[in-house]
Amino acid sequence: MIETINLTKSYGSFTALNQLNIEVKKGTVYGLVGQNGAGKSTTFQILSTLMTPTSGTAIVDGIDVVENPAEVRRRIGYMPDFFGVYDQFRVTEYLDFYGASYGLTLMERKKVIPKLLELVNLSNKRNEYVDVLSRGMKQRLCLARCLIHDPQVLILDEPASGLDPRARIEMRETLKNLKSMNKTIIISSHILPELAEMCDQIGVVDHGKLVANGSVIEIHDKLQQQKVIQVRTFNRHEDVFAFFKNEHDVLDIQLHEDGGIEFEYKGSDYQQQDLLKRAIQADLPLLGFNQVETDLEDIFMDITKEVENK
Numbered sequence: 001m002i003e004t005i006n007l008t009k010s011y012g013s014f015t016a017l018n019q020l021n022i023e024v025k026k027g028t029v030y031g032l033v034g035q036n037g038a039g040k041s042t043t044f045q046i047l048s049t050l051m052t053p054t055s056g057t058a059i060v061d062g063i064d065v066v067e068n069p070a071e072v073r074r075r076i077g078y079m080p081d082f083f084g085v086y087d088q089f090r091v092t093e094y095l096d097f098y099g100a101s102y103g104l105t106l107m108e109r110k111k112v113i114p115k116l117l118e119l120v121n122l123s124n125k126r127n128e129y130v131d132v133l134s135r136g137m138k139q140r141l142c143l144a145r146c147l148i149h150d151p152q153v154l155i156l157d158e159p160a161s162g163l164d165p166r167a168r169i170e171m172r173e174t175l176k177n178l179k180s181m182n183k184t185i186i187i188s189s190h191i192l193p194e195l196a197e198m199c200d201q202i203g204v205v206d207h208g209k210l211v212a213n214g215s216v217i218e219i220h221d222k223l224q225q226q227k228v229i230q231v232r233t234f235n236r237h238e239d240v241f242a243f244f245k246n247e248h249d250v251l252d253i254q255l256h257e258d259g260g261i262e263f264e265y266k267g268s269d270y271q272q273q274d275l276l277k278r279a280i281q282a283d284l285p286l287l288g289f290n291q292v293e294t295d296l297e298d299i300f301m302d303i304t305k306e307v308e309n310k
């Protein structure tokens with residue numbers, strides 16, 4: 001439904017997007033996550049036909065964005081990261097204007113606008129001027145605007161950016177509704193956990209390159225292969241430290257001032273169990289032996305740190 005093949009965009013000698021390959025299947029939600037400047041907006045602007053790639057291909061709903069941009073535009077709803085609203089319009093007039101621009105008849109607009117306002121939870125604001133809406137309401141209105149012609153594909157560039165926690169939750173609920181309507185959605189954020197819950201697939205982009213791609217679970221598992229283990233001991237900290245330091249799959253071991261020990265472990269779960277068994281058999285004064293839980297935010301920081309260090 002959406003596919004990029006070696007998609008590249010350069011601004012002069014600077015490569016903002018470097019051979020990006022992603023695939024979004026029909027009816028699924030794909031989250032593109034990356035820090036500021038990673039290349040998310042560049043990708044979305046190319047997919048929305050607002051910018052041409054330097055090289056590579058982007059296909060939306062079977063159509064090449066460079067060969068037939070007008071047809072792509074008919075099929076997509078694009079929400080940019082920055083957008084203006086025509087302040088002198090009331091909410092309904094605003095959507096009516098966009099509906100007419102897409103060629104919807106008066107009857108069609110009268111039918112679809114109340115439904116859209118309900119979807120984005122703005123029915124009670126339909127007669128308000130756009131400029132009195134809160135930022136969160138404006139973002140939801142913008143989302144309604146890009147749905148007016150009932151596109152199958154949605155390209156949403158940081159729809160929750162700048163919103164307070166409540167507005168973020170409301171936006172997430174609206175996006176979940178869209179997912180249940182079987183739309184194909186590509187959405188960006190610089191916060192991985194924010195996307196995790198609603199996305200079928202996640203791509204992590206850093207300095208214009210795709211550095212991880214897969215389901216949330218796959219990305220999680222990939223990074224879990226190297227675990228961090230913390231050991232607490234009653235006394236004899238040096239002995240315990242020496243025991244683990246000599247183990248084959250233990251990396252980057254540290255003895256902290258409070259006597260706590262922390263190391264990265266490359267072994268499997270089975271080997272980890274065996275390691276603990278041997279530590280107990282060696283009669284070490286163990287109080288704790290825990291694998292540190294990594295959350296998605298840690299994973300994201302880890303992936304992007306690896307690339308930075310290369």
Ligand SMILES: Nc1ncnc2c1ncn2[C@@H]1O[C@H](COP(=O)(O)OP(=O)(O)OP(=O)(O)O)[C@@H](O)[C@H]1O
Nearest residue numbers: 011016034035036037038039040041042043081190
């Ligand atoms: N017109 C331009 N000319 C030169 N460089 C540009 C231009 N537009 C974007 N860039 C650069 O390309 C890189 C990618 O920008 P892009 O806007 O795609 O990032 P992003 O991931 O969307 O970031 P953000 O989260 O801040 O919106 C950045 O380093 C940016 O400075």
